[in-house]
Amino acid sequence: MHVMIIGAAGMIGRKLMAALARQGAIGGQAIGRLTGVDIVTPDMPDFSGGGEAIAADLSADGAAERLVASRPDLIFHLAAIVSGEAESDFEKGYRINMDGTRALFEAIRREGEKRAWCPKVVFTSSIAVFGEPLPEEIDDTFVLAPLTSYGTQKAIGELLLADYSRRGFLDGIGIRLPTITVRPGKPNLAASSFFSSILREPLSGKPAILPVDESLRHWFASPRAAVGFLLHAAELDTGTLGARRTLSMPGLSATVGEAIEALRRIAGDRAADLIRREPDEAVARIVASWPKKFAAHRATELGFRAETSFDEIIHAHIEDELDGNLPA
Amino acid sequence: MHVMIIGAAGMIGRKLMAALARQGAIGGQAIGRLTGVDIVTPDMPDFSGGGEAIAADLSADGAAERLVASRPDLIFHLAAIVSGEAESDFEKGYRINMDGTRALFEAIRREGEKRAWCPKVVFTSSIAVFGEPLPEEIDDTFVLAPLTSYGTQKAIGELLLADYSRRGFLDGIGIRLPTITVRPGKPNLAASSFFSSILREPLSGKPAILPVDESLRHWFASPRAAVGFLLHAAELDTGTLGARRTLSMPGLSATVGEAIEALRRIAGDRAADLIRREPDEAVARIVASWPKKFAAHRATELGFRAETSFDEIIHAHIEDELDGNLPA
Numbered sequence: 171m172h173v174m175i176i177g178a179a180g181m182i183g184r185k186l187m188a189a190l191a192r193q194g195a196i197g198g199q200a201i202g203r204l205t206g207v208d209i210v211t212p213d214m215p216d217f218s219g220g221g222e223a224i225a226a227d228l229s230a231d232g233a234a235e236r237l238v239a240s241r242p243d244l245i246f247h248l249a250a251i252v253s254g255e256a257e258s259d260f261e262k263g264y265r266i267n268m269d270g271t272r273a274l275f276e277a278i279r280r281e282g283e284k285r286a287w288c289p290k291v292v293f294t295s296s297i298a299v300f301g302e303p304l305p306e307e308i309d310d311t312f313v314l315a316p317l318t319s320y321g322t323q324k325a326i327g328e329l330l331l332a333d334y335s336r337r338g339f340l341d342g343i344g345i346r347l348p349t350i351t352v353r354p355g356k357p358n359l360a361a362s363s364f365f366s367s368i369l370r371e372p373l374s375g376k377p378a379i380l381p382v383d384e385s386l387r388h389w390f391a392s393p394r395a396a397v398g399f400l401l402h403a404a405e406l407d408t409g410t411l412g413a414r415r416t417l418s419m420p421g422l423s424a425t426v427g428e429a430i431e432a433l434r435r436i437a438g439d440r441a442a443d444l445i446r447r448e449p450d451e452a453v454a455r456i457v458a459s460w461p462k463k464f465a466a467h468r469a470t471e472l473g474f475r476a477e478t479s480f481d482e483i484i485h486a487h488i489e490d491e492l493d494g495n496l497p498a
Numbered sequence: 499m500h501v502m503i504i505g506a507a508g509m510i511g512r513k514l515m516a517a518l519a520r521q522g523a524i525g526g527q528a529i530g531r532l533t534g535v536d537i538v539t540p541d542m543p544d545f546s547g548g549g550e551a552i553a554a555d556l557s558a559d560g561a562a563e564r565l566v567a568s569r570p571d572l573i574f575h576l577a578a579i580v581s582g583e584a585e586s587d588f589e590k591g592y593r594i595n596m597d598g599t600r601a602l603f604e605a606i607r608r609e610g611e612k613r614a615w616c617p618k619v620v621f622t623s624s625i626a627v628f629g630e631p632l633p634e635e636i637d638d639t640f641v642l643a644p645l646t647s648y649g650t651q652k653a654i655g656e657l658l659l660a661d662y663s664r665r666g667f668l669d670g671i672g673i674r675l676p677t678i679t680v681r682p683g684k685p686n687l688a689a690s691s692f693f694s695s696i697l698r699e700p701l702s703g704k705p706a707i708l709p710v711d712e713s714l715r716h717w718f719a720s721p722r723a724a725v726g727f728l729l730h731a732a733e734l735d736t737g738t739l740g741a742r743r744t745l746s747m748p749g750l751s752a753t754v755g756e757a758i759e760a761l762r763r764i765a766g767d768r769a770a771d772l773i774r775r776e777p778d779e780a781v782a783r784i785v786a787s788w789p790k791k792f793a794a795h796r797a798t799e800l801g802f803r804a805e806t807s808f809d810e811i812i813h814a815h816i817e818d819e820l821d822g823n824l825p826a
Contacts, residue, residue, distance in 0.1 A: 260665065301741060311633075311641045315660070315742050322661040326654050332643070333650040337588065413629060414643050 177248030178206030191217035197405040228270035234277035256320035267323035279339040292403045293344040299325040309465040328416040344416030348391040352487040361456040372441040375497035381450035384427030387462040391421040391476040392486040420476040423463035432480035505576030506534030519545035525733040556598035562605035584648035595651035607667040620731045621672040627653040637793045656744040672744030676719040680815040689784040700769040703825035709778035712755030715790040719749045719804040720814040748804040751791035760808035
């Protein structure tokens, strides 16, 4: 089968490509062709089958049509500009996140009009589709009421995915990812950056800044769990989904204090003590409005699995990013 | 003030235009200019101030920009193609209902970039944004999960309205209308047509067909109530709305049997006996999946009012459409 990953240069995209190349099959079918797409040419993993890396902007005229002309059997659509940029650049956010997604779905519909074709499409949405006021625990029937342009664009993507699936133009499944922690790489300007850096930096012997109170609760899953969600979504029989094609993924509801305690258990006081408290009102105000917990019943019943403790999340990072090593 | 009604040739649009012309003011401000817009040139009511009728297709290049260049203070956006047509013509539905709405909002944003301007925008959405499985009573935090392309397009309109409002580009309020009954005019091909015709036709001494069981429950308001919702929305201080800019309107939850009993009370057996039972499985299946009842707490608290019995709905029709007369 032919698998295409759009957004293959991103953190999750790279890990997903590597997992697909490593396992060489999905849902019991051998992967004969693997195509990575991103706004810049993505690095391709070692892959015994045919691999191709393509640079393309979905929102550019004709780009989506050219991509789907190869009629992949399975398309992962992970491409998006992030929350902060979608907020600071209104037009770019709508162009990439909304128009780009619609252009992909439209190109699939039109390609299918030429000759029958209904690819599986796995779309990554976000818990940013939800906004205050929020219940203690967000269940599977809670209103989509985003408080950012990014969340709005993702919610629109979910609605289009459901309608294009209902019409039989594509076979879609959307997954709302928790905040992914521990992200590898460097701290960035996202308000959520500290969730990863307070673990990642100390685990590498470096200091980190905590801008919020330790009592702050949020919703987490590891990059490893995120890749697991995507692979499971790709293999899932969507006949069991009904018309509601996007699912809130399971995750871990935990406080920042619990994350630090897990770090202390695993890497010792020396690591945990590298975290410096520097309260930042602006960051605290933003993250205070974010979801704290989900009752992700549908996804759990369908077999999606996330970590159940911060110890697991930290161990996944040590194994996947640090070759199993702690700082000396 | 300058008031523009887009969708002014439709049933609700005409009644809204007439009400605005009649009262000559809204929210305590005199209406100095009244502009009616539709795909065909709408009829204008008698109006002492300046009135203008414009034929325009919002989704056509430059049309929305030309419309908003006159910078109305208040814009009612009622224009849409109906559910049945949006389902049978996929591309037209998205072009008119989604692209047209977005084009309007974008034109307002760009006009406001030239010189500060933030018009009030009243947008009509629909209970078609909800889809099965549904609770007995749909509350204000229930998930938007439409089962039609029309419902999808309306849900996307709601999301855009909220984001453009949050950004300060416009001051939006959306209202989800119940099924409007009794619609004047002729029976049409909509699956919901019988809800009106079983009352309207007998009230004019004509036979009507009932394709469903009398036990079918649904959610209703009169055209008069719909106009009242629109006027109230236009006058409402949106500061009380928060980020969730679209409200499920109040209505009457009643069975078809209750509607017929009210008809019998008001117009007698001779009228009620003009209804012929002709069960239609296809219609029954469609309407069985529609919402039956809402807990429209937010809208009710904000002062929106609908009828509380079918007697009221029928009396409104007799007064507004039949000059107060029953058939001899």
